[in-house]
Amino acid sequence: MPTRRSVLKGAAATAALPLAGCGEGSTVASYAAVAEEIRRPLAANADLMECVRYATLAANSHNTQPWQFELSSNKVAILPDLSRRTPAVDPDDHHLYASLGCAAENFLLAARARGLYGALEAGADGPIAIAVDAGRPEETDLFAAIPKRQCTRSVYDGRTVPASELALLEHAAAGEGIRLVFLMEKPRIENVLEYVLSANAAQMGDEAFVRELKHWLRFNEAQALATRDGLFSACSGNPTLPGWLVPLVFPFAFTTSGENDRYAEQIRSSSGIAVFVSARDDRAHWIEAGRSFQRFALKATALGIAHAFVNQPVEVPASRSEFAGWLGLGAEERPDFIIRFGYAPPLPMSLRRDVRDVMV
Template sequence: MLTRRRVMFGTGAAILAGTGYYAFNRGPSYDEMAESIRVPVKPGGNPGLEYLVHHATLAANSHNTQPWMFGGSDSHVQIRPDFSRATPAADPDNHHLFASLGCACENLMLAAAAAGRGSSPQFVPEADGRIDIDLAGETDGRDPLFEAIAERQCTRSEYDGKAVSNDELALLEKAAAVDGCRVMLIPDPVRMEQALELVVSANTVQVNDAAFAKELKSWLRFSATHAVEMRDGLYSGCSGNPDLPQWIGNLMFGFVFKPQTENERYAAQIRSSSGLAVFVSDADDKAHWVQAGRSYQRFALQATTLGIRHAFINQSVEVAAYRQEFADWLGIGAQRPDLVVRYGYAPPMPRSLRRPVSAVIVS
């Protein structure tokens, strides 16, 4: 958990920034905002669009751009892509954008079930593509995964290397099973080391890609103050980096974002993990990318319930030149490996922020 002390005293520069912030700004601190966006919203009458969207927006999403808009009514919700929040350098075909919509869709369906509503999602390919969720149906009841929505997080730290039991791996696999997508678990350290080689090769390409670095930088929130203003993007503290005034972070980024440093960090993180999970969908189209997002979200919620942490290491599926090599290594032929995460045990990290629900509900 990010403490106010850590925000203010992370570095000498942060002391200056923090002092100014707390002396003159009466708004919430980073921690207060992270807490407030997770205060439970109770179902309204029917069960209420705000209640559903609150839970949907706590889902994982690429670069925390929150590339979604919600419309319709609480008996028929539409989740639409917001391409103004796309990341073309990291995600040229919008695969991650649609997977992010899938993550939100899964949370929304779990929230509906917790309020006694069954739901059936359908990918509508018209125009740019959207997800329609009909909430008129019956439900089997509350899914225990619902309880983990507010607590789930991507934990980008080194883990303690402890193995996850076979029983728990079976639960993760079961939770992640959705139509058109499955998860492949890789707990073998020899196989993990082979995967790491591909991650390092692909990561080197990404870090050396000026467009990728520029785009990433535009979503980095180096200071808690800036993160609280924007309520999106990747706050340094969530990755274990010190809090810096935004302008200093922007200035320093080019000097510290280097292949060797980044590769060493990923190697340590993967080697400290209990295993890897690769989400593989049956076909390479938007409807299946959505399903991959749903599968990941269910995996992540189940992991959270079991006290297991996870974080993405997607480089070898993001860099097209390595994706097929990775698929060959997995032995999945022409199927697309959608997403890759590592899992294991670690204390929680600071939690990410979200924009207000009112900002993403459109008529």
């Protein structure tokens, strides 16, 4: 998938805009103000709904935010919002359920920070059910990283992440039925790049994929603020573009060779690649893989390490099995995500819908 899409060279769109659902009486706000407001610190006396706000700051595929939350006095259910599926890039809903896992992990960390201990119902294969009990408040570095985490889709500075920090990332990501494969040697990283380029070309040649991606792209702040979801150009390090110019520029700027050049530069600038692998290819494992990725991403953020997905080889089914074979995975295993990591300054943060809009 891709915000990853190098979209467009064009004029920057501007920002004072109508703002929905961001506090009483506010009629205009800039993109930056909304992005900051949704990441305000967790209230000292946070209730479950406030913890849901932190849950929604999780990574999620195409920023579709494919979730709904149902609260009762000591239970939380995280339900798939199937109206937000992305069938072209994610026909089996793997990314959708992984995104629910990412949100569950943020929820558990936020709740624990306020003395609300959540336990996930074992073996969830659809909706996630969390029972909450009182306990001693515990704020971890992962919790503190929740509002700062982002996928940084830029060229990194080439520095190497030390082995001691790789060990911390691996420890944070450890999860039931999930393992992490680090690829740190240049030739192995070049091999991954080849898989990315060929799977990217396949996606770029797939009309349904491009149509779906375009539906979730937001080319300027006004578009991003209107829906508060989707992939905003600036969050991928791309210029913004006035809406009227999009049909004129998009077909010329969004090309297979342009995208491939960009991925090559981004991957070669990274310190390494981490592949998340599920022991089995089912929903319960996809949810666990999402939780594991979210902890990895939060630990990376706490350590000042940037990361981004380069998932093309695990999204195109034919390429996924070839890639799994190259990695030497077992017959039942599934490669869930491919993550590059390294060092880079942050890009603008992405938006989320108001928490009231994701409650059942």
